[in-house]
Amino acid sequence: MSQQNKIIIITAPSGAGKTSITHYLLNKYPLLAFSVSAATRQPRDGEQDGKDYHFMSAEAFEEKITAKAFVEWEMVYEGKYYGTLKSELERIWTEGKTPVLDIDVHGAVHVQQKYPNDSLSIFIEPPSMDELKKRLQSRGTESAESLAARVNKASFEISFSHHFNKSIINDDLQKACAEAEQMITNFLGW
Numbered sequence: 326m327s328q329q330n331k332i333i334i335i336t337a338p339s340g341a342g343k344t345s346i347t348h349y350l351l352n353k354y355p356l357l358a359f360s361v362s363a364a365t366r367q368p369r370d371g372e373q374d375g376k377d378y379h380f381m382s383a384e385a386f387e388e389k390i391t392a393k394a395f396v397e398w399e400m401v402y403e404g405k406y407y408g409t410l411k412s413e414l415e416r417i418w419t420e421g422k423t424p425v426l427d428i429d430v431h432g433a434v435h436v437q438q439k440y441p442n443d444s445l446s447i448f449i450e451p452p453s454m455d456e457l458k459k460r461l462q463s464r465g466t467e468s469a470e471s472l473a474a475r476v477n478k479a480s481f482e483i484s485f486s487h488h489f490n491k492s493i494i495n496d497d498l499q500k501a502c503a504e505a506e507q508m509i510t511n512f513l514g515w
C-alpha cells in the first residue's frame with residue numbers, strides 16, 4: 326500500500342448521526358469519496374444501486390465472500406449482509422482519493438486491525454439512548470421490529486467506543502461535523 330492510501334472509518338450505532346456527518350465531509354472535501362458497500366437488504370425509497378449500496382442477493386454476496394472480495398463483511402442485522410469491497414477501496418485510491426467508510430462497529434474494528442497505521446476510526450456517540458430512539462423513530466423508515474433490533478444493538482455497540490482512535494458525542498450536529506473535520510484534516514495532513 327502506498328503512502329497515500331489512507332482510510333477514514335466513521336462508525337456508530339444506527340441513528341447516532343454518522344450518515345449526516347459523512348455527507349457533510351463528502352460535500353466539503355472532493356478528495357474524500359464514499360465507499361459504497363455491498364448489502365443484501367432492500368433499497369429504501371430514494372436509494373440508488375451503486376450510489377448508496379451495491380444491492381445484491383444473499384447468494385451473490387456469499388459468492389463474493391468465497392472469492393475473498395471483501396476487506397470486511399458482517400451480518401449486521403438478522404439475515405442481512407453488509408460488506409466493504411476491496412475493489413471499492415482500490416477504485417477510490419486509484420482516483421487519488423481517500424475512502425470514507427460508514428460501517429458498523431464490528432466492521433470498523435476489522436478494518437482498523439487490517440490497516441492499523443493507515444486508518445483513522447471515528448466513533449460517533451448518540452447523546453443518550455432516548456435521543457437515539459427518537460431519531461430512529463422520526464426517520465420513519467423502520468418497522469417496530471427493526472426499530473427494537475436497532476435500539477438493542479445500539480446499547481451493545483456503545484460499549485465499543487474505546488476501540489477507536491477518536492470519539493465524538495453528537496449532541497450538536499454542527500459541532501460534531503466540525504470536530505470530525507478537524508480530526509480528518511489532521512490525519513491526512515491537509
Ligand code: 5GP
Binds near residue numbers: 397428
Ligand atoms: P442501513 O441498513 O441503515 O443502511 O445500515 C445499517 C448498518 O450497517 C449501519 O450501521 C451501517 O453503517 C452499516 N454498514 C453499512 N455498510 C457496511 C459495511 O460495508 N460493513 C459493515 N460492517 N457495516 C456496514
